[in-house]
Amino acid sequence: MKLLLKILILSLLINSCNGQNKTKIIEKSKEGIKKHNNDENIDFLDKKYLTGYLLNIDGSSMSEHPIVNYLDCENEGYFTMHFIPKSDTLRVFWTDKYNKIYKYEYDDLDTENKHISGLLKNNYNLYNIFLYKINKEYIVRDRLCSEESVNIKDNSIANIYLLDQTNNRWNLIKQLKENVLPPYHDNNYFLKLFPKLFSFDKVLKLSKNRNVAYSYDFDLDQDGIKDKIILYTNDEEKGEFERIHFGLPMEVKKGLPNNTFQDWYKNNNIIFKNNFNCAAEGFNRIVIKENYFTIEDYICSDYISISTYTTFKVFEDKILLHKYGEAYFDKADHDKKIPSKTWTQKDFNEVNFEDVTENFLIKLRQTKPRK
Structure with missing residues (x-):
């Protein structure tokens, strides 16, 4: 009986101590929240x-x-x-x-x-x-x-x-x-x-159970029928932002008179991959004007933020690289002016859409543009 009484008293003491500890943790937590809530x-x-x-x-x-x-x-x-x-x-x-x-x-x-x-x-x-x-x-x-x-x-x-x-x-x-x-x-x-x-307007589901990150409808070949540019999510990336900004497979589909689309061109290596250089990186948007379209990306090199512009020309059944440009911004010195660069067909002759890859552009930007 005495032993049972001792065990009961010890149990009550332990529970009491645990309760005090829990109270202290809660109070500390509240103090921390107060501190940040000023x-x-x-x-x-x-x-x-x-x-x-x-x-x-x-x-x-x-x-x-x-x-x-x-x-x-x-x-x-x-x-x-x-x-x-x-x-x-x-x-x-x-x-x-x-x-x-x-x-x-x-x-x-x-x-x-x-x-x-x-x-x-x-x-x-x-x-x-x-x-x-x-x-x-x-x-x-x-x-x-x-x-x-x-x-x-x-x-x-x-x-x-x-x-x-x-x-x-x-x-x-x-x-x-x-x-x-x-x-x-x-x-x-x-x-x-x-x-x-953030809600991404153009994230949706299409055929083949592929996730579409961005979709653009425009009459690229100027035949009176809208064509379609599709960028699919990169499901190899883990983060939601990364899946819709890095290494996106791209397709250009030709519009047909019966409101359907046929495969035209594909390129899985045109959007820069995630190189973990800075936060403001990755695919930005596609700008379309008449029979030209430009892919705009952000990349980084040390303290320099680089905006890239890869422009293609569409005529008949061909999509060819028209020009590639870069604009620079020095994050360490916002007032510093860095001249932009543009490479044209003088620098790369005739290059098909499917041959323009990240490696191709890296090699191109290592050369000096011809005037």
């Missing part, structure tokens, strides 16, 4: 912070997506609000069509703010709105505190928040070490970090 209670959409809508400028396009910058070296630190379009169609609008529709001087920020605020009004639901924030302790400054003069320390901690538009609340969704200032992240940076947040 910013989550701030309304970053308050007029105080909405200092004016601008465009994110990267090395490949005049406009990338709308942003808002805010800098306070003494208190809040430095953050940028990034309005990242959820759909491919809207991304194409900002990177291609916006500048053709709205023409104004590059430094006319009042006009830029007017146009962008009008386009965003009542349309926040079309965007994933991220807040990329560097706290004040990581800011490097001299006497001044201006966006032109400040920098950040190496391996600064960046807090990335996502606006919950239902509850109008900012949720901390990622913390990571960064060396890049808040304004200088393009669409692909967020697409790669959070692929599940």
Whole structure:
């Protein structure tokens, strides 16, 4: 009986201790959440912070997506609000069509703010709105505190928040070490970090049980019937972003009068594979004009971001390489001007679509373009 009593008392003590430990863990967890939630209670959409809508400028396009910058070296630190379009169609609008529709001087920020605020009004639901924030302790400054003069320390901690538009609340969704200032992240940076947040307009199922990443309908051979360009997902890749941006098999199908398509050209090696050089890499889009189409990709080399443009000409039953171009952007020195390069048929003669591969383009870009 005494032994049984001792066992019962010991059991109660153990359970009591376990309960205390669990309470401490929960309290620590709550303290940790509180610590990270300081910013989550701030309304970053308050007029105080909405200092004016601008465009994110990267090395490949005049406009990338709308942003808002805010800098306070003494208190809040430095953050940028990034309005990242959820759909491919809207991304194409900002990177291609916006500048053709709205023409104004590059430094006319009042006009830029007017146009962008009008386009965003009542349309926040079309965007994933991220807040990329560097706290004040990581800011490097001299006497001044201006966006032109400040920098950040190496391996600064960046807090990335996502606006919950239902509850109008900012949720901390990622913390990571960064060396890049808040304004200088393009669409692909967020697409790669959070692929599940985006709906890809043209991801669908077609025949042969193959996943289609992108599909374009256009009259390529100018015969009055629309043809089709299809890029299939690369199912060898593990990540969702990688599957629709690297090593995509490509097919061009010829449109027939009876609303069907026949196989025309195939190329499994034309879209660059994943080389893990930087976040902003991979397939971007295809631009079609008359009987020409251009494949646009992003690649990287050290601190240089490279936008590539591979243009083909379609005539009769042939698809031939027309030209290949590259535009450069120095991530370490945003003001540095690097001349673009273009290779034409003087450099490669007649090359069929199916013969233009990643290896072919790598060898071509190692040569000096002829003038």
